[in-house]
Amino acid sequence: MTDPNFVLAVPSKGRLMEQTMDVFADAGLPLKKTGHERGYQGTIDGIEHAEVVFLSASEIAHQLKTGRIHIGVTGEDLLRESISDPENCIDIMKRLGFGYADVVVAIPDCWIDVQAMADLEDVAVIFHREHGRRLRVATKYMNLTRRFFAQKGVTGYRIVESLGATEGTPAAGTAELVVDITSTGATLEANYLRILEDGVIVESEACLVSSRRADWFDSASEIREHIAGQLGV
Numbered sequence: 001m002t003d004p005n006f007v008l009a010v011p012s013k014g015r016l017m018e019q020t021m022d023v024f025a026d027a028g029l030p031l032k033k034t035g036h037e038r039g040y041q042g043t044i045d046g047i048e049h050a051e052v053v054f055l056s057a058s059e060i061a062h063q064l065k066t067g068r069i070h071i072g073v074t075g076e077d078l079l080r081e082s083i084s085d086p087e088n089c090i091d092i093m094k095r096l097g098f099g100y101a102d103v104v105v106a107i108p109d110c111w112i113d114v115q116a117m118a119d120l121e122d123v124a125v126i127f128h129r130e131h132g133r134r135l136r137v138a139t140k141y142m143n144l145t146r147r148f149f150a151q152k153g154v155t156g157y158r159i160v161e162s163l164g165a166t167e168g169t170p171a172a173g174t175a176e177l178v179v180d181i182t183s184t185g186a187t188l189e190a191n192y193l194r195i196l197e198d199g200v201i202v203e204s205e206a207c208l209v210s211s212r213r214a215d216w217f218d219s220a221s222e223i224r225e226h227i228a229g230q231l232g233v
Contacts, residue, residue, distance in 0.1 A: 003204035004215070005051045006223040009072035012040060012054035014220050016206060020073045021096045027230040034053045050223050058082070066211025070220050071227065077103050077181060078202035081144050094233045099206030100183060103141055107147070108170055109192045116197045119198035120177075124156025127176070138149045138162040140173035141201070145179045148201045159198060167191040208233070 001153040010024075010031065012016040024031050031052050042052035055063065060072040061082040072175050073096065083089050107114055114123055124135050135157040139145050149157065160175050167187050169175040181204070182188055185195065208231065210224060227233075 003051050004217070006047075006220045007051055007053060007069045007071075007214075008044065008062045008227075009053050009055050009069045009074075011057050011060070011073060011182065016057060016073070016075075016099055017054070019206070020096075023098075023231070027232075029227060036111060045181060047223060047226070049219055053227070056168050057062065057227050061200045063211070064209055064211040067211045070214045070216070070226060071205055071208065071210045073208055075099055075101070075204045076207050077141070077144070077202045078203055079209065081141050082169050084143065089212055091212065092207050093210055093228060094231060096206045096208055099204070101181045101204050102183075103144060103179065103181050103190075103202040104177050104195045104203060105177065106167070106182075106188050106193040106200065108223055109194055114196070117149075117154055117199065120152075120196070121154045121156060124154065128156055134158045135177065136160045136175040137177055137179055138169035139168065139179035141179050141181075144201050148179075151232050152198075212226075 010020045021031050031042055032045055033042040035041065040054040042054065044050045044052060053069065056075045058078050060069070060074040061078040063069045064072050065083045078088065079086065105117065109121065112119060127135050136147060137157050138160045141164055142161065145159060160169070162169055166178050166180045168191055169178060170193065171191060178193065179201065180188070188195065214220070
């Protein structure tokens with residue numbers, strides 16, 4: 001009985017996909033799409049019984065958690081959002097040196113007396129007294145937000161799920177502040193938001209990650225070690 005294929009997942013679009021393809025090619029492991037150029041399957045040139053699947057970065061984090069893929073490339077922000085017990089689910093094999101971005105807490109510029117997370121709890125108390133409701137925090141990082149706010153002792157808020165254009169929600173009146181990802185901070189600044197002094201939740205970059213929950217049959221383990229060696233892990 002032959003083993004199933006080893007599965008590597010890489011981002012399906014944008015700069016993350018391009019840079020991942022470049023890193024593997026530079027390491028002598030060119031990734032090639034099979035069939036249509038816009039398809040979502042491929043191979044690792046020179047490695048038999050290995051398949052490549054092209055998925056969203058968030059889906060890669062989920063598939064690593066469940067063990068449906070052996071290795072994936074995704075952002076550390078998504079790993080920490082999706083996986084509450086990483087020590088039981090994944091191993092970060094290598095940080096790849098691209099895809100840098102921070103998950104941050106950002107507030108309106110006009111909140112001049114608010115500099116840190118401790119100030120935010122004070123604002124939440126005043127806001128609730130004046131408006132009869134909690135501060136609304138727009139984010140797609142619901143788990144990271146809950147953990148970070150609890151760590152900082154901030155309780156007077158509720159999360160408003162945002163799946164896009166999070167930085168625009170305070171101006172639109174659908175949230176008072178945001179937890180968002182940013183590379184340069186320029187988009188936040190353009191929307192009259194600023195990052196709290198202690199408001200960096202995750203300093204993220206693209207990572208090569210293996211799943212502890214995958215089926216590590218002999219050939220899968222051998223391919224993992226070969227990839228690790230080529231990439232200098």
